[in-house]
Amino acid sequence: MTFIKSTLAVLVGTFATNALANTQNNNDNDKTNIESITVVASKPDGIKISSGKLLSLPGTGNDPLKGLEALPGVVLATPSTGGPVAQPAIRGSSVSDNLYLTDGLEMGYVFHNDGISVYNPLLIESFELKTGAWSSQYANANGGVILTELRDPDADNPINVLDLSFFRSGFLYEQAIANNAAFYVSFRESLVHTYVDNFIEDEDFSFAVPPRNRDYQAKLIWDLDDNNVIRATASGAKDYIEIAFDADGRDIGKNPDLASGERYQTYFHSQAISWQNFNGDFETTTSLNLLTQNQQEREGDVFRWDADITKVILKADSQYQGEDVDVLFGAKVQSTEVDYVSSGRLLPCNLEFEVCPPSYFSDMFAEEGTLKFEQYHAYVSANGDLSANWDYQVGVALIGTNNNSQTYLEPRARLGYRLNDAHKLNLSAGIHHTLIDDYQYLIEGYGNTELEASEATHIVLNLESTLDDGLSMKTELFYKALDNLVVANPNAQKRSLAQDVSGFTRFEDVASGTAYGIELLVNKQLSDDWFGWASIAYSKTERDNPLTQQKFNSEFDLPWVANIVLDYKWDENWQIGAKWRFQSGRRYTQVNSATPYVEPNSATNEPLFYVPNYGEFNAEQWGNYHRLDIRADYKTEWFGLDTNLYIEVLNVYGSRAVQELEYNAAYTEFEKDYQFPDMPLPSIGISMTF
Numbered sequence: 001m002t003f004i005k006s007t008l009a010v011l012v013g014t015f016a017t018n019a020l021a022n023t024q025n026n027n028d029n030d031k032t033n034i035e036s037i038t039v040v041a042s043k044p045d046g047i048k049i050s051s052g053k054l055l056s057l058p059g060t061g062n063d064p065l066k067g068l069e070a071l072p073g074v075v076l077a078t079p080s081t082g083g084p085v086a087q088p089a090i091r092g093s094s095v096s097d098n099l100y101l102t103d104g105l106e107m108g109y110v111f112h113n114d115g116i117s118v119y120n121p122l123l124i125e126s127f128e129l130k131t132g133a134w135s136s137q138y139a140n141a142n143g144g145v146i147l148t149e150l151r152d153p154d155a156d157n158p159i160n161v162l163d164l165s166f167f168r169s170g171f172l173y174e175q176a177i178a179n180n181a182a183f184y185v186s187f188r189e190s191l192v193h194t195y196v197d198n199f200i201e202d203e204d205f206s207f208a209v210p211p212r213n214r215d216y217q218a219k220l221i222w223d224l225d226d227n228n229v230i231r232a233t234a235s236g237a238k239d240y241i242e243i244a245f246d247a248d249g250r251d252i253g254k255n256p257d258l259a260s261g262e263r264y265q266t267y268f269h270s271q272a273i274s275w276q277n278f279n280g281d282f283e284t285t286t287s288l289n290l291l292t293q294n295q296q297e298r299e300g301d302v303f304r305w306d307a308d309i310t311k312v313i314l315k316a317d318s319q320y321q322g323e324d325v326d327v328l329f330g331a332k333v334q335s336t337e338v339d340y341v342s343s344g345r346l347l348p349c350n351l352e353f354e355v356c357p358p359s360y361f362s363d364m365f366a367e368e369g370t371l372k373f374e375q376y377h378a379y380v381s382a383n384g385d386l387s388a389n390w391d392y393q394v395g396v397a398l399i400g401t402n403n404n405s406q407t408y409l410e411p412r413a414r415l416g417y418r419l420n421d422a423h424k425l426n427l428s429a430g431i432h433h434t435l436i437d438d439y440q441y442l443i444e445g446y447g448n449t450e451l452e453a454s455e456a457t458h459i460v461l462n463l464e465s466t467l468d469d470g471l472s473m474k475t476e477l478f479y480k481a482l483d484n485l486v487v488a489n490p491n492a493q494k495r496s497l498a499q500d501v502s503g504f505t506r507f508e509d510v511a512s513g514t515a516y517g518i519e520l521l522v523n524k525q526l527s528d529d530w531f532g533w534a535s536i537a538y539s540k541t542e543r544d545n546p547l548t549q550q551k552f553n554s555e556f557d558l559p560w561v562a563n564i565v566l567d568y569k570w571d572e573n574w575q576i577g578a579k580w581r582f583q584s585g586r587r588y589t590q591v592n593s594a595t596p597y598v599e600p601n602s603a604t605n606e607p608l609f610y611v612p613n614y615g616e617f618n619a620e621q622w623g624n625y626h627r628l629d630i631r632a633d634y635k636t637e638w639f640g641l642d643t644n645l646y647i648e649v650l651n652v653y654g655s656r657a658v659q660e661l662e663y664n665a666a667y668t669e670f671e672k673d674y675q676f677p678d679m680p681l682p683s684i685g686i687s688m689t690f
Contacts, residue, residue, distance in 0.1 A: 040523045042474040044426045046130035058579045059629035064124045065117040070563040072519035072535040073131045075556045089556040092515025092541035093143030097434045102148045108268020108293045118215040118237040120186040125151040133428035133458040136379040136395035136412045142432040142456030152221045153182035183220040204249030209242035229276040238267035253665030257359050258300035265296040289313040302359045303344035310337045325384035338371040348488035348506035361494040367445035373403040391416040408433045428460040448507040457481045470525040485511035513543040532566040552618045558584040575633040585622035590615040594667035625657035650681040
């Protein structure tokens with residue numbers, strides 16, 4: 001929807017000024033550390049990126065995790081319905097099929113509603129993307145695994161940072177407590193709510209509550225002795241927005257159930273304590289994590305959801321490093337309680353598989369209750385060398401829940417062969433499951449309490465090549481088979497007031513899909529004053545819905561995706577960078593016509609709304625999209641303080657790609673809504689260190 005574009009335009013396009021105060025870091029030491037960074041490291045099951053240089057990567061807004069969108073296998077595309085800012089969809093899986101861990105701990109969510117991550121970028125040490133057939137250490141995901149590492153507090157070089165800008169402000173306070181203990185606290189809050197109304201382009205709605213978000217992180221580290229480290233962490237985030245639609249606007253004209261507006265709010269708080277122990281050849285980390293979340297969603301009278309979620313997670317991970325073999329093993333137990341209130345129309349729908357029919361004909365429901373269940377995960381994995389040229393990794397995971405007595409055994413294996421000093425071949429395979437955590441599907445009044453986990457079979461063949469001059473290349477073929485996907489039962493969807501849908505199950509886990517493709521990544525490590533990477537990927541993603549007997553392209557089936565990222569240190573003062581992206585056009589469903597619906601016994605005989613008649617689902621595709629972002633950083637000295645000025649321009653040549661068609665109430669006319677940004681968008685910033 002247009003309000004999403006307006007919000008993002010303010011967040012990224014506003015001219016920003018940052019002031020960093022009381023920073024104790026020495027620039028010369030920082031430069032030495034940066035020069036030794038391995039920016040992109042290929043791994044058999046994914047890619048690891050150090051964040052130091054990515055703070056200046058064009059198009060990321062100083063957020064290293066935004067670098068995910070420039071990696072092969074990742075599609076970041078806002079849903080065709082407008083929706084919130086997209087999250088990564090990895091190799092044909094849904095965005096809800098990813099596992100996010102921060103310092104090994106589960107978070108409530110990772111990206112704000114403006115697309116920025118919930119972490120202070122000065123705390124991100126690295127992140128890793130695992131895309132297929134990864135180690136049995138990671139379970140409850142079949143899309144991808146995103147591991148974020150936050151740095152420990154530095155007792156020797158504590159810093160205090162004040163960050164002020166037009167769109168976000170915050171602080172980072174770091175301090176030593178003793179020679180063996182230190183802590184930091186970070187807090188940030190968006191400021192877009194103070195002036196976003198001035199940027200609204202769409203006159204059919206207003207912000208009842210303007211978009212707003214905030215986040216915090218805190219960590220305490222205590223080195224008890226050479227063999228024991230205690231860490232206490234706390235983190236959280238909050239996002240919320242409320243929209244009011246004009247009574248005579250197109251949105252209510254198309255769906256009268258939206259008259260009460262839309263509201264979205266979510267927040268989480270995570271508190272954890274962990275103990276890291278070194279004992280000879282063993283290293284063990286044990287943690288206890290309390291995660292509380294709130295989810296609020298109101299889409300007019302169509303659907304309302306308010307849930308308080310509490311998770312208590314106890315886990316232990318151990319590593320044994322032997323002469324011939326490394327062994328990883330561990331276990332996790334989790335208790336989850338969901339207190340919910342839900343109401344709205346009894347209209348089952350999953351936008352991944354269909355366009356929802358009109359909600360107006362469906363009966364109303366209201367329900368509140370509590371879901372309680374336990375989950376567990378245990379694993380063992382071993383890796384080592386079989387000979388000078390052969391190596392292996394083999395493991396198994398056991399994952400399950402007492403919800404419907406589900407238990408799944410997940411074998412994982414990789415076999416590697418070194419062809420020569422420059423080339424290594426890896427073949428990996430694994431079974432993965434994702435337990436349902438969209439709890440709306442599991443409540444009795446709306447969903448189906450018998451739904452079970454989705455399943456994916458991963459097969460990956462990759463060739464890792466080391467080239468000259470710091471260049472490396474990774475070529476990867478992948479195949480993924482998806483089963484047990486949740487779809488809405490068309491027999492339970494009312495399309496007229498007289499239709500009887502009682503007795504039909506509203507959701508079933510019977511759909512399937514496939515994803516396959518080839519990816520090529522060429523990486524230049526940081527040397528000779530520049531680094532960068534280039535990737536190109538071709539893939540195919542399909543879904544099969546047996547309830548409707550339809551096979552179709554997935555919404556995120558963008559066959560061709562290419563990225564080029566370059567960063568060059570011009571001289572002692574100037575550093576310049578560019579990021580270019582190409583992707584195939586988005587899939588969408590064509591509206592062929594619309595049928596007026598007139599209320600029975602209507603006095604005026606005027607249509608209450610129009611029912612659109614759609615063509616084949618996801619059969620149409622927009623044209624290809626490409627975009628260039630550039631950035632220049634200038635290091636100088638102002639008032640005796642080390643200063644960095646930067647200028648960034650998004651979408652330099654104003655490329656435009658259609659995101660959705662905004663139809664009028666009768667579906668006779670439409671306006672094209674373009675992906676953000678649809679014009680060159682500059683920003684400027686300044687940071688001062690003292």
